[in-house]
Amino acid sequence: MPKQSLNAVQSSTEFEVAGGGLLDRRLFLKQGMIFTAATWGALSSQTATAELDRESWTKQPGKPFSNYGSPSDYEKKVIRWIMANDDAPGNGVSWTPLHELEGIVTPSGLHFERHHNGVPAIDPERHRLLIHGLVKRPLTFSVSDILQYPMQSRLCFIECGGNSNAGWRSEPIQTQVGYFHGMASCSEWTGVPLSVVLQEAGIKGRAKWIIAEGGDASMMNISLPLDKALDDCLLALYQNGERLRAENGYPLRLLVPGWEGVLNVKWLKRLHLAAKPVMARNETAKYTELLPSGKARQFSFVMEPKSVITHPSFGHRLDRHGLYQISGLAWSGRGKIAKVEVSADGGKSWAEAELQEPVLPKCFTRFRIPWRWQGQDVVLKSRAFDEAGAVQPERAELIARRGRHGYFHYNAIVSWAITEAGEISHVYL
Amino acid sequence: MPKQSLNAVQSSTEFEVAGGGLLDRRLFLKQGMIFTAATWGALSSQTATAELDRESWTKQPGKPFSNYGSPSDYEKKVIRWIMANDDAPGNGVSWTPLHELEGIVTPSGLHFERHHNGVPAIDPERHRLLIHGLVKRPLTFSVSDILQYPMQSRLCFIECGGNSNAGWRSEPIQTQVGYFHGMASCSEWTGVPLSVVLQEAGIKGRAKWIIAEGGDASMMNISLPLDKALDDCLLALYQNGERLRAENGYPLRLLVPGWEGVLNVKWLKRLHLAAKPVMARNETAKYTELLPSGKARQFSFVMEPKSVITHPSFGHRLDRHGLYQISGLAWSGRGKIAKVEVSADGGKSWAEAELQEPVLPKCFTRFRIPWRWQGQDVVLKSRAFDEAGAVQPERAELIARRGRHGYFHYNAIVSWAITEAGEISHVYL
DSSP, rough: OOOOOGGGGGSSSTTBBBBGGGGGGTTGGGGGHHHHOOOOOOOOOHHHHHHTSSSSSGGOBBBBBOOOOOOOOOTTTTEEEEEOSSSSSTTTEOOOOOOOOOOOOOOGGGEEEEEOOBBBOOOOOTTTEEEEESSSOEEEEEEHHTTOOEEEEEEEEOTTTTTGGGGSSSSOOOTTTHHHHHEEEEEEEOOOOOOHHHHHBBBBOOOOOEEESSTTTTTTTEEEEEHHHHTTOOEEEETTTTTTOOGGTTEEEEETTTTGGSSSSSSSEEEEEESSSOOGGGTTTTEEEEESSOOEEOOOOOOEEEEEEEEETTTTTSSOEEEEEEEEEEEETTTEEEEEEEETTTTSSSSEEEEOOOOOSSOOEEEEEEEEEEEEOEEEEEEEEETTBOOOOHHHHHHHOOOOOOOOOOOOOOOEEEEOOBBEEEEOO | OOOGGGGGGGGSSSBBGGGGGOOOOTTTGGHHHHHHHTOOOOHHHHHHHHHHHHHHTTTTBOOOOSSOOOOOOOOOTTTOOEOOOOOTEEEEEEEGGGGGOOSSOOGGGGGGGSSSSOBBBTTTTOOOEEEEEEEOEEEEEEHHHHSSSSEEEEEEEOOOOTGGGGGGGOOOOOOOHHHHHOOOEEEEEEEEEEEHHHHHHOOTTTOOEEEEEETTTTTTEEEEEEHHHHHOOEEEETTTTOOOOOTTTTTEEEOOOTTTTTOOOSSSSEEEESSSSSOHHHHHHHHOOTTSSSSSOOOOOOOOOOEEEEOOTTBBOOSSSSEEEEEEEEEEETTTTEEEEESSOOOOOOOOOEEEEOOTTTTTEEEEEEEEESSSOOHHHHEETTTOBBOOOOOOHHHHHHHHHOOOOOOOOOOEEOOTTTTTEEEEE
């Protein structure tokens, strides 16, 4: 077995770019400079080979082919965590385990869920979309009709407006990243631009809003400004290459890139064009919040820039000194992520992380930065900057602006404190 | 029900850019010009609403949340097709149903498979990777060891060197795109750069090749040039965000971007650095081919530019006249797709298709172009150009170069003939 060679970076300060051990984001490209100091234990390769070849899976045929695959049996712990109403098990949420994942794509089986009355089993042959209200020609579309139209694909995130709401608590929640921030997921969605089918119906001049309604047994509805509908919304039919999963709106959902999740109506059944919003439950009693001024903040659609370090994070434990790669996710509903900065000294100094290509608008962006940990007490933070100029705030700033009665749209900087023993906790700092 | 409004483009030639009805790729952005001519049937929106609300799924709670989701029960036909040896069911292939998919991401459950002796159920706690041969320090790594190293993610395709081999037959095969070209799939892979761990072992000057060996019961091995290993190969641990699927090499596979699939060794167990290739079965008896000169073509690693129209294609039927979006996939092992051209008149004239963003190196690229079909006899073709200057050849050119005894690396232009009745067949033209 090799010794832990990741200690191998010279303990000089040559590559340091900020306090707490943060190193130049290009460091891992300079391999020759880093790893030549490695001192691995020599071992007999004959012995090792013989050992490898003794395993049962080298001795007997494996399982046959499958029509549709599933995760490895050894990965059964990587699941959506469910929090649902005992009396109404279709009402609740399930979270994407972001702390177990890598890259930017969320596998469809782990996309977060938010349902009000369960997942309907809609027959696509019988499903219809109605477009009516302030239109010249009210229309119904079958799914086959919609499949005839020109399509577009885009990789983008969907995030619930209530994601990260534990951040509003007075004490920092101690839980894994996925169960704190995992009401956000990222997929490649394909569908028909909403503008194209609205054009077919003919929009009347007084129309300013679209009331979108789902076809499940909660018949949830919300109001979407017409300008956004004509900008970049899709009638989504495909998710990560295949048709939508039932829990993501099969056979048809609304995709409203960068705006809060509740607008991305699943099992889409009706688009009613109107002069005013409908003032539905989910835009009055819910998804609004009381500000310090006493006024309610309503129709706060855009998901502001957010980032979180996923590795290392709560639930992990640093069990060696040496070199680490800090990695995490950043996203913004306003466009592309322009920059992510990381601090290892609680915000005193910051260094710029590498952004993994592709960097796409309204999409998860993976950031990475090398870090040397030699047992020092540290507080890790990340902050996202988007191309529209918005910056992820410190928690104190967010509370000063929005008050202490918030529940939705929490996007403050997240802080992980790491003790000398390598234990990680969530702190407000 | 709406009438078929996609007839709505004026029958003028205003937007025509090539023969056979091909239209300007930016046409669908000019919605006002296209769809205002639509004449849809008026309908009573009250009646339609009442009808929609009668469906059972609006009346009763849906299914509860799930820890890990699956495709809709209505999509059970979208599967990998399996062709395996009756006597050795772990030896064969399964194809990605490309004709059923959209966008560029292949869902992991539908990633193509090529196994020689089935899918091993490898315990990640016991799996080891040995690096030995011409190295300064032979090393073994556990999976946990490898997970400590800095990672990178990239979206890229893997394509079997034998993909599309039906193209070598003297008569054009009549089958769906997926069962002709579906030994190619595209995922987001995350792992540790191979260069980093090779650097740990220390490469001796005489090393020019790496013999990579899998840990299943076929213990397949192949030879990879060291230059490529140091360029952009990964020890892949994650596929589309989650850990590798068993059938894609769990817990560890080699990722060799843009090179033939057989090099992307699954269940990777050993990397042996050597001065010469090992001349294994899969680089001598297989994955080589007899040229017209009588010489064998060997170590033809790079997957040359290829494209195929997936919509419409064999198995579809055009059941109306009017406007269509032609859509397909293009890819090249040499880098980014620079351009895709489409012909609707059997290659007499060509028009440039729109490339869906993101356009990434060694990755599937989705192309789209509008087309008006008014019942004319047409032959649809697509041809891919990559950033390295390579162009997908016509079949006659490929055969002139490679002879008639080919089996691997078929990348000729694919032609779909469409009759007046809307029937689609594969032709050599």
